[in-house]
Amino acid sequence: MDPEVSGTEPGDRPAVRLVRRGAGLAALLAAPLLLASGGGEGATAPGSLSIIAGIAACMVAASAAGILMRLLRQPAILGYILAGVAVGPLGLRVLEDAAEIETISEIGLILLLFMIGLEIDLRRMFSAGRLVLVPGILQFPLCAAAGWALLAGLSAAGLSFGSGAWAVPYVAAAIAMSSTMIVVKLLYDKRELDTLPGRITVGILVFQDLWAIVLLAVQPNLADPRLLPVLWTFGKGALLVGAAFLASRYALPVVFRMLAKVPELLLVLSLGWCFLAGLAAKAAGLSMEMGALIAGVSLATFPYNLDVIARVVSIRDFFITLFFVALGLQIPRPEPAALVAAAAVVAAVFATRAVGVFGLLEALRAGHRVSLLPALNLSQVSEFSLVIVALGVKLGHVGPETLACTLWAFSILAVASTYLVAWNHGIQSAATRILSAAGFRDAAGLAPDEARAADRRPVVLLGFFRTASAFLDEATRKRQGLLPLVKVVDFNPECVRDLEARGIPCVYGDVALRSTLEHAGLADAKVLVCTLSDSILRGSTNKKVLQLMREISPGAQRIVTAESPGQAMELYEAGADFVLQPSAVSGSAAAVAVEQALSGTLAGMRAEAIADLAERREVLSRTSSQRILRSK
Secondary structure, eight states: OOHHHHTOOTTOOHHHHHHHHHHHHHHHHHHHHHHHHOOSTTOOOTTOOOHHHHHHHHHHHHHHHHHHHHHTTOOHHHHHHHHHHHHSTTTTOSOSOOHHHHHHHHHHHHHHHHHHHHHOOHHHHGGGTHHHHHHHHHHHHHHHHHHHHHHHHHHHTTOOSOSSTTHHHHHHHHHTSOOHHHHHHHHHHHTOTTSHHHHHHHHHHHHHHHHHHHHHHHGGGTTSOOHHHHHHHHHHHHHHHHHHHHHHHHTHHHHHHHHTTOHHHHHHHHHHHHHHHHHHHHHTTSOHHHHHHHHHHHHTTSTTHHHHHHHHHHHHHHHHHHHHHHHHHHOOOOOHHHHHHHHHHHHHHHHHHIIIIIIHHHHTTOOHHHHHHHHHHTOSOOHHHHHHHHHHHHTTSSOHHHHHHHHHHHHHHHHHHHHHHHTHHHHHHHHHHHHHHTTOOOOOTTOOOHHHHTOOOSEEEESOSHHHHHHHHHHHHTOTTTGGGEEEEESOHHHHHHHHHTTOOEEESOTTOHHHHHHTTGGGOSEEEOOOOTTTSTTOOHHHHHHHHHHHOTTSEEEEEOSSHHHHHHHHHTTOSEEEOHHHHHHHHHHHHHHHHHHTOHHHHHHHHHHHHHHOOOTTOOSOHHHHHHHO
16 A cells, blocks of 8 residues: 555555654643643642542543553553652652552452452361461461571671661561562462462452551550550450351341342442441451441452442452552652662562561472462562551651652562562462472472373373363263373362362373473373363463473373364464364353243253253362252
8 A cells, every 4th residue: 555545654564654643642632741840820830639530630641651561561560650750749749749649449359359258258268278278377477587697797787777766677577578469469460369379369468468467566665565455455356256157147147138139239238338347447447348248248258249349349440440549659768778778678578578478388289380379479578567667657656768768669669579479370380480490399299200101091181171170070970991191280289189089190280381292291191181261271382282282292182172273273383283272162152041941941951951950069169059059
């Protein structure tokens, strides 16, 4: 096409045009901020905006920054933080005082924790047992002790973290806690909260909040800490939890059933319960965020929770955006001494996570992967830490330079975490390879060893999730001849334990690593099956796994999984012998169900399906088929 007709320059690429247009739109959105910050007759003085105008300025800046981050393929959270910098004291100075914005933005954290509570299955989270409880209890004291020792050494070498004898202990306690808001938001977006590393991460964060309560209770009497106020605070917290769960068992179900057919009232009731629990928690000496989490967990078993989540999510996202913009507003003016101290604190955070998270989980034989991912996820400084250090300044325990150092470290790690969590699987895979090359064997009790590698079964399942669980159930009930031929490779200790209890041999390891597949004895396999889709196969793809299959076991039949017809064709061209496409199977089943419904015979198909579910005993089954039968 003629360039004059198309309106483009020769060689002008679509991606470049898209970035130009996006930058233009971002500039258009940012124009009102420039006007607000400019001088001239009648201009508003910096920092004098009303609360409504302040929120408006934050949202316009967040929109502009969000567009640029989208075009640059960067995390949206990073854009929101930069938006806060742009409108704050370090940028256009549209807002000088972020106090009112911060207060409103806290609603975002309350709603986020309420929604997380709605999705938390306590039995499933604590089914990880010692992998949640032991790190939850010991992580804070271990990280605080390691941080204290490291920072004290740097302080003795001449690096200052602030004046006073309490500066190093305060910073050590601050870096032992991680940011609930940042971690939970990023894991929620990645849909990793319900994975084993995700449940361990959330469990540690819950215990960190309890440790924060202890610190806040003893802080006013730091020179003479008293046990009774701490015990009283925990007693009130236990009463709150008990009252919430009693209400969710006996009172709330009646009210929810009465209002279930009025969606807007259901939403208002849910939010009312959330903030009532938050106010009760505040009265009991806990945080409102902790009360919101308790409120959500108490409703998690209600049949209405998915509808509540769907309705709250848009409200939550608005306030969360303000939270991160307010974080950018708090970033202080860079001072060389504060930046050097903050860099040392950042390094100390990573060192303490290596000891207090990775080291603990390795000692519990969780394996490299399950130990590394929570350590990466938790590599920030908590919002509670800023509150604790700020209170220390008011009490005269530390000087303002300690708060500035902590705030800079918090800001640096908040930005870095958007990448650490987004790329956690790739970082973990690289770290695992380094550890293996350095001679550190996988600490998992279920790690591959010579005994398991010698079990040469002809059918190997690479990865274990829903499809693999259904396959084994099918083999157990209807194709018993297959069961003695199957072996599984997976890195989830829970699944491996359950499978071995059923007599199915397993190799613990990451299917994306060549060394794992070689230990698993793939060279002698006749059929290799990867039932994980790319969205579940973290840190790799079916195409990469297929290439490893071809290299390690060239004579085996290779079955992989695709999420779309186009990807299926690509895998066939790459050498797959067969490609599973779950969406195609579901679509076929849906077509049959529709035909049965139109012919009036769906009831028979439903009865057959329920009867089949009643017989299923899948490893990953989370729904009781008996409950369905009772409700019939």
